[in-house]
Amino acid sequence: MTSHTTARPILDVAGLNARIGGQQVVEDVSFTVPASGITALLGRNGVGKTSTIKALIGLIDRTGRVELDGQRIDKDPTWKLIRRGVGYVPEDREVFGKLTVAENLRLAERDAHPRRELVEQLFPDLVKRSGQMAGTLSGGQQQMVSLARALLNDNKVLLIDEPTKGLAPKIVQEVAEALEQAAATVPILLVEQNLQVVRRLAGDAVVLSGGRVVHTGNALDFLDDEDLTRRLLGVHADAEQEAQEAEAPVAAGATAVSSSVAASSTQAAAPAPAAADPARKGAGL
Numbered sequence: 037m038t039s040h041t042t043a044r045p046i047l048d049v050a051g052l053n054a055r056i057g058g059q060q061v062v063e064d065v066s067f068t069v070p071a072s073g074i075t076a077l078l079g080r081n082g083v084g085k086t087s088t089i090k091a092l093i094g095l096i097d098r099t100g101r102v103e104l105d106g107q108r109i110d111k112d113p114t115w116k117l118i119r120r121g122v123g124y125v126p127e128d129r130e131v132f133g134k135l136t137v138a139e140n141l142r143l144a145e146r147d148a149h150p151r152r153e154l155v156e157q158l159f160p161d162l163v164k165r166s167g168q169m170a171g172t173l174s175g176g177q178q179q180m181v182s183l184a185r186a187l188l189n190d191n192k193v194l195l196i197d198e199p200t201k202g203l204a205p206k207i208v209q210e211v212a213e214a215l216e217q218a219a220a221t222v223p224i225l226l227v228e229q230n231l232q233v234v235r236r237l238a239g240d241a242v243v244l245s246g247g248r249v250v251h252t253g254n255a256l257d258f259l260d261d262e263d264l265t266r267r268l269l270g271v272h273a274d275a276e277q278e279a280q281e282a283e284a285p286v287a288a289g290a291t292a293v294s295s296s297v298a299a300s301s302t303q304a305a306a307p308a309p310a311a312a313d314p315a316r317k318g319a320g321l
C-alpha cells in the first residue's frame with residue numbers, strides 16, 4: 037500500500053498538546069494523515085495514542101492546530117467534529133448493550149442517505165443478527181457494530197482506536213478485512229498494537245513515545261527495521277506474530293461499555309434526528 041503524500045492531507049496536526057490530570061500526555065505532536073489509505077498510530081503502552089485520538093476528537097482539552105481537509109477544527113467541540121465528518125470508533129466499542137444491532141446502527145445515522153448497502157455488504161453477519169441485543173454479541177461482533185456505525189455516514193476521515201484488541205486471531209483477520217474494505221471508501225487513522233494487522237493495512241506510520249512523535253514514515257519500512265521497532269515498540273513484528281500465535285487469546289466477552297465518556301462520545305456520534313423514522317428502514321439493517 038502506498039501513501040499519497042503529494043495531495044493535501046485529510047488531517048494536518050501541528051503542535052498538538054493535551055493534559056490529563058496535570059500530566060502532559062500529548063506533547064507538541066505533529067503529523068499528517070494522507071487523503072487515502074490507512075495511517076497507523078503506533079507506540080508502546082501508555083505513550084499517548086488514545087490521548088492523541090481523544091484530543092483530535094475533542095474528548096480531552098487540547099491546544100495546537102488541526103486542519104481537516106484544509107479547515108481549522110481544533111476549537112470545535114466533539115459533536116461539531118462528528119458533524120463535520122470526523123468518524124470515531126472508540127477503543128472499547130461502546131455499543132448500546134440493551135439495544136438491538138439494528139437500533140445501534142439506526143442511532144448512528146447522521147446523513148440523509150446513510151450508506152446501509154455498504155454496511156450490509158461489509159458486515160453480512162450483522163444483517164443476520166439485526167434483531168439481537170448488542171450486549172449479547174461477542175467482542176468481535178461488537179467491534180463490527182462499532183465500525184459499521186462509523187461507516188454508515190459519509191465521513192472525511194475515521195479515527196479508529198485499537199479495533200482488534202482482545203480478539204481471537206480469526207476475528208482479528210475478519211476485522212482487518214473489514215478495515216481494508218472500509219479504507220477503500222474513507223481515509224483512516226488507526227491505533228493498532230497488532231503489527232501483522234499494521235503490516236497488512238497501513239501505508240504510513242506515526243510512532244509515539246512519551247507523548248511525542250518519535251518517527252514518521254512508510255509503515256512497511258518501519259516494520260522491517262528490526263532495531264527501530266525493538267527500540268520504539270519493544271518488539272519486532274515477526275517476534276510479535278510468533279508470540280500471538282502461541283498465545284491465541286480468547287475472544288473478548290459480550291460486555292457493554294458504560295463509562296461517562298463512553299456514553300457521551302457514543303451519543304455525540306449519533307445525533308440522528310431522522311433516525312427513528314421507520315419509513316427509512318433498509319431491507320436488512
Ligand SMILES: Nc1ncnc2c1ncn2[C@@H]1O[C@H](COP(=O)(O)OP(=O)(O)OP(=O)(O)O)[C@@H](O)[C@H]1O
Nearest residue numbers: 056057059061079080081082083084085086087088
Ligand atoms: N483518565 C486518565 N487519568 C489519568 N491518566 C491517564 C488517563 N488516561 C490516560 N492517562 C495517562 O496518559 C498517558 C497516555 O495514555 P494513553 O491511554 O493515551 O496511552 P496509549 O498509548 O493509548 O496506551 P495503551 O496502548 O495502553 O492504550 C498514560 O501515562 C496514562 O496513564
